[in-house]
Amino acid sequence: MHRFANPTQFMRIANAIFPWVAGLAVILFVIGLPIALVTSPPDYQQGETVRIMYIHVPSAWLALMVYGTMAGGSAAFLIWRHPIANLTAKAAAPMGAVFTGLALVTGMLWGQPMWGTFWVWDARLTSFLILFFLYLGYLALGDAFEDSERGDKAAAILCLVGSINIPIIHFSVTWWNTLHQPSIMKLGGDGVKSSVDGSILLPLFVMLGAFTMYFFAVLILRLRSELLAAKIRNARLSQAAVGDALGQAAE
Amino acid sequence: MSVFTTVLARDLRLALRQSADSLTVIAFFAIATVLFPFGIGPEANILARIAPGVVWVTALLAALLSLDRIFTVDFEDGTLDQLILSGAPLPVVVLAKVTAHWLTTGVPLIIMSPVLAVTLHLPAEGYVPLMLALLLGTPTVSLVGAVGAALVLGTRRGGVLLSLLVLPLYIPVLIFGTAVIEGAITGVPVTPLILAGFAILALTLCPWAASAALRQAAE
């Protein structure tokens, strides 16, 4: 485990797998998009709108997976003080917010033809809306300190608190939804269940894979960037220290 | 005296000497609730329909306004350093401070709530559930809020940030808090025990999370 805590070694491994991950992402998108958009048949219930599912479900899946990654990274950072774990959480967070936003927007655009309205207080949409706020809170807190290292720890604690709350929030919202709108149709779930059919599962899984590989590839790039930012900060600080020492010597 | 009672007694004494702080929170609760009839119109049946939700939402906002009192002053005047160095378990200190916060804001909100419910024409069978729901829900509000308040110590724009961090986490309490009241009115009772469950869960986790946040704030 501690082998990965060393930034240089970790990045060596990450850089070694990067071409494979990035290549796989490209290949899966090249295969998946034509299947999703052209060759796969329309669903017998939802018609052509089922094509939205092939990007909505992967976005939603990544929205959750990124939060899981962040929670794991935050825990590892707080317990073992792994700097890389923290950088991973930090690098992943904006992507998680984007995926959550995309899941919400595609859900709304799917809801309009299905339910005749852009927004229903469906349990899943509502949960994702709250998840989106959790992401915004994490990003805002990490950015709110003058000393970025302090923001790191605060954001990590917040991330863990949020990860304990996500199941509670989902349970509450689901219960609330059944209480108030027992007749509403569930988004996504029925689409998948009512037609467990190869013609739908194939594009879905290829797109899930493509999105996941895209996430890992961009995550590695963002980690590189975060590490460089840390190095630049250190270099600048040491310049400031030298400047101070020169000033002292001149006095 | 134990650590808990020592810290609790001091915070209560401070709150008593600066009672204007608590009164401001109650005043906010009243004013914010009274705004709703102006925004929605004075029809009694509409107000009665939204009364449980309005009381809960304004109670949450009022509690939110008072959260920075828990740690900010102690952080700024050096008391927090000394509390961390007291040698006492920090979660116990945190729990004492949260208890003081609940006694000085949560309890006044509970006492005040029936008065405001009257102005919103809450049906008679809703009053006891309203107070019970607030009694079981507000401890969670104080506990979760304390974690947020500890996290934003030393930030720019702490107050606005605090609301962004904490309000999403209050949604479960809001859902079940209003459901308990509405259930009593519509005759489909909802158990308030789930609110007690949230409170117990918050009680077991929040003091530790807040302690971790306080330690990193003092680093």
Next chain:
Amino acid sequence: MVRLMVEKTFTAQTFSGANLSCRRGGRLVFAGLHFAVPPGGALILRGHNGSGKTTLLRLMAGLTPSSAGHLAWDGQAIDDPDAHAARLRFVTHLDAVKPALTVAENLSFWMSLWAGKTNESALQKSLQAFDLKRFETFPARLLSAGQRHRLALSRLLVAPAPLWLLDEPGNALDDASLAALARAIADHRASGGQVVIASHGSAFVDDGMTLDVGAFTPTTAAHWSEEE
């Protein structure tokens, strides 16, 4: 002035630190720092602004973690911050005085937190040591900056602890108070306690060891080599 009676002799233990480094805001403040304070000893921290005197004191208190090296008490590495906290008193540049409480209430709160109970005679002695007796029932908001600082210093005496960490304790003090502080430190050391003082001016002791924290500020090369 009442001379403080030596109430308790602390069991003799050495407080030491080995190879300490500390990062603040990504900057390596000092590195490879060693110190040892024997029972009854005094350590004076010197150094220019930003050399890390306050950081070192906070590290000694267990508030700030060290990025390398460790602190030791009686040769045993300190791993329980709460146990370490229980044997030290830390006077920072913030006085931790509550304006709404009286002087006596301010003191007795910390006394009951540290000692588990309030002891009227110890309270009176602490008040007298820094000439605060006549303010006993005053709300602390009426005190001047110097008087508040004396109140913070009087906390050192309400419950005995062997290790005193003092950050610029002479700030805002008049000559009489400086003398009172010097006397309190001498009594504390006579009873086997030790003291670490970060100070620009008066050292308060004439036989203390001096540590120039500025000498441990790493060079530019160290910053880079640590990253690469």
Next chain:
Amino acid sequence: MAEYFNMGGYAAWIWPCYGLVTLGLVGVLVTTLRGLNARTREFEALKSARRGDGA
């Protein structure tokens, strides 16, 4: 062809969905690459400045 783009009458929802997702994914990738390039340049500049100092 026009019939394909019509998506059975659902074009107004399907194409914006794909457009927004593409925009999101490409946008994240582009901002990441730009940040990475800017930081790489800055770091190289700092490094060469340091060599110049002979520090």
